[in-house]
Amino acid sequence: MGSVLEDAVTGRPLWGVDLAMLTKPRISGGLLGALHADEREREADADTARRAPLTRIRATALLTRPWWLPVFEGLDPYSDVLKSVTGVVLDPQAVAPFPYDWRLAVAYNGTLLARTARAHLTRWRERVAATPDWAAGGARPRLVFVAHSMGGLVVRAALEQDPELAADTRAVITVGTPFLGSAKSVLALNLLHTGARPKRLVRGVQAMAATLPGVHDLLPGYRCLDRGVDVERLSAADVARFGGDAELAARSLAERTRHRQDGFTLPGHRAIVGEAQPTIQSLAEQHPDLRVAAGRRYAFDVDADGDLVRAPGSDLPARRNASGDGTVHLPSARAGTEAVTYVYGQHGTLMRHDGALRQIRRVIQERPQSPYLGGGDGTGPGLETPELGGTLGQPLILAATGLDTPAGVTLSVHSATTGRPGHPLTLRRDPERTDGTLSARFTADAPDLYRVVLDTGRHTPLTQLVLVTLPDA
Template identity: 45%
Template structure:
C-alpha cells in the first residue's frame, strides 16, 4: 500500500453538477436528465456559462461528486464513470481518508479549477499527515518519509493538475507523482469540430446542435482547443486563431483567453513531478483540420516538423502527413509530454482510459511502487473501433468499423445496454475497406456500450447513443 495522500481528478463532463441554491441535478446520469439534455430545446440551457460567471461570480453551480454512471455527449464518444478508478486508488491507499476525489465545474476555465485544486490538495495533505501522526500503525508505515501527494488525473483533469502546480509551486516538493490518463496537453483538434456543431452533417440530429450551443459558452471547452499547428491550408499548416474559432461557431473572446493561458502553461509551467502519462494509441483520431466554407473537416493525419519548427516536405514541397492515431479523442502526440520512458501506451478509447483494467493496474503499481516503475509490458494490440459520433437512429441499421485487422478470426464484438448491462447483440464482422465492419440495429432509444475483444490485444469499448426516430431532423 501507499502512505501518500491521493487526489483523483476527473475529465470534462466527469463531475456531477447541481444548482447551488435548489440542489437540482444539472449534469449527471439519470434517464430523465439524459433525455432532457438531448431531446428538448432548452435541455442544456442551465449549463450555459453566463456573463456573470465569466466575470468571476461562479457560485451558481456546485460540483458535488465524480460521475458514478456512464453518460453520453456527441463527439466525446461517451463519458465513462470513475467508480473503478476510485476503487483502485482506495485499494492501494493506507486508509480511505488518504483518498480525495476532486469534482469541479468543468464548464469554467482550467486555471480557475486549478486554483481550487491546489487549495484542496494542500488541505487534503495536511489532514492526512495529521491523521498519520495520531495513529501508531500509520506512523510506522511512514517512518521512511512523510506522506506526499499523488495526483491521478483523467483527460482535462491533467490540465487542471498542471495549472494547480503551476499556480502554487510550493506543492511541487510535496508531490511524489502525477499520473495522467489521456490528457490533451497540446489540446484536441476534435474541440473545433464540437464548436462547429452539425454543419458538416447533411442529415443533422438534435444532440450535436445542442452540444455546439453549450460548448460555445464554455471557457473549459475553449481551453481544450489545439495548441499546435493543425489547420491544413494546402502548402502551409497554421494554428487556429481566435478569429477562426469565432468564425466556425466558437467564441473569439474565450479562444483568445484560452490561447494566452495555453502559451503560459507551455512556456513557463514547471515540469510535472514524477509524471507518468498513459497515452491512448491505435484508435482513429482527429489530428488536423481543414475549413471549407465555414465547415470544419476532420483529418486523421498529423504534420511533421523538424526541431526548428520547419515543416517536413516531400519532393514537391507538400507538407508530409503521418497518421499518429490516438485514443479517439486526443491524438497520441498531444497526450505525450516528457520523456518516452515516462509514457505507457494503451490501444484504448479515451473515455475508457480511466476504467480499463490494464490502466487501473498501472495506476495501482505507481501508487504502491518503491523504485521507479515505468509501466507494464504491453502487448501488440492494434484494434481500433469507429462508431458514429453524432449518435445513431434507434430501430435502423448502421455500420460500425474496426481498424487494425482485416481478419475477423478471434475478434469478438458485442453490444450491451449501458444502464443495465443486458446483452443486446453480437454483430458479425466481415472484411471491408481495409478493415472490418458490421451492421448493427439498436432496438430502442438509449445509451449502449459497444465492446471489441481479441486474444492478442486489450479490450476496446465505446459508448453510443441511440436516438428516437422523431428526434432526427
C-alpha cells in the same frame, strides 16, 4: 466532463445523472440551456477562485454511471479507478475525489484543486502523526494526483500556481490528458454546420459549448489547420468562424502559447496514453463561406527549428497518422514526458482499462513501471463508432481497425444502462474502405446508451459508448 453538476439553489441535477436530458427533447433543451456559462462564469479565472468562488452551479461527485456527448463520445464512470486506488492505500481516507465544474476555465478549477489538495494533505499528515504505527515509517506523506483527460490540465494549473504544493507532490499520473489540446473540441463547436442529427441535440450541445471556457481550453495549440501548402495554428478568428467564441478562444490560445514557452514540468509525471484508435488529429476548412471544419486523421511533424517537415521531393507538408485514443492524439497526451505507458483503449473508457488501472496502482505503491502494454507506435487494434451517435431505425456502422482477419475476434453491443445483453455481430471486410477495415451493422430496437465491445482475444477488450435517440419530430 466527468463530474456530476447540479443547480446550487434547487439541487436539480443538470449533468451526469439522467440520460433523459440527452434523449428526451422536453428535458434536454432546458438542462443544456441551464449549463450555458453566464457572464461571471465566462470571466472567472484563478483570481476569481481565490476571492469569491462561483456558486450558481456546483459539482457534487464524480460520474457513477456511463455518459455520452456528441463528438466527445462515451465517458465511463470513475467507480473502478476509485476502488482500485482505495485498495492499495493505508486507509480509504487517504483518497480524496475532486469533482469540479468542467464548464469553467482550467485556471479557475486549478486554484480550487490546489486549495483542496493542500487541505487534504494537511489532514492526512495530522492523522499519520497521530498513528504511531504509521508515523514509525519516517516518510513524510506527499501527494499523488490521478487525473483523466481535462483533469490533467487542472492538475498542471494547480501545481503551476502553487510551487509549494508541487514540492509536496510525489507523482502525477495523467490518463489521456490533451496537453496540446484536441482537434475534436473544434468539431464540437462546429456542430451546427455539419448537418448532424438529431438537430435538437446537436443544436443544444453546440449552443452550450460555445459559451463554455472549459471547452475552449481544450482547443489545439499545435499546428493543425491544413491549408494545403502550409499548416497553421488556430487563431481566435478561426474558432469564431467555426462556431466558437472569439474572446474565450483568444484567452485559451494565449495560454497554449505560454505553456509552449515556460517549460513547466509536472513532478514525477507518468502518462498513460491510449493508442491505435481512429483519431481526429488535424482540421481542414471545407469552404470559408460554409464555415465547416472537417476532421482529418493525420498530423504534421516539425523539425528542431519548428519548421514543417515536407514530403520528400515536394513542397507539401508530410502527413502521418500519429494515432491516439479516439479523442487525443499521441503527441498531445505524451506532453514530452519519457515515462509513458501505452494501452489500446478509447479515451472515455481508459479509466476502466485493466492495464491503466494496474499502472496507476504500481505508481501509487512505488513499484517498478509495467512494460508497454501497447506498441507505442500507433499500430494495433482499434474501434470506430459514430461520433454523433445514431437515431432509432437507422443502422450504426461499427468498425474494427488494425486487424488482419476477423478470426477469433468478437464484436458485441449491449445496453449500458440496463445491462441487457445483445447479440454478437458479424465482422466483414468493408468494401468501401481500402485499409482492410472490418465492419458490422447494428440497428437498435430502443433509444438507449449502448456499449460496443471489441474483443480480439489477445488484448484488453476495447469498449466505446454510443447514444441512440429518437429522430427529430
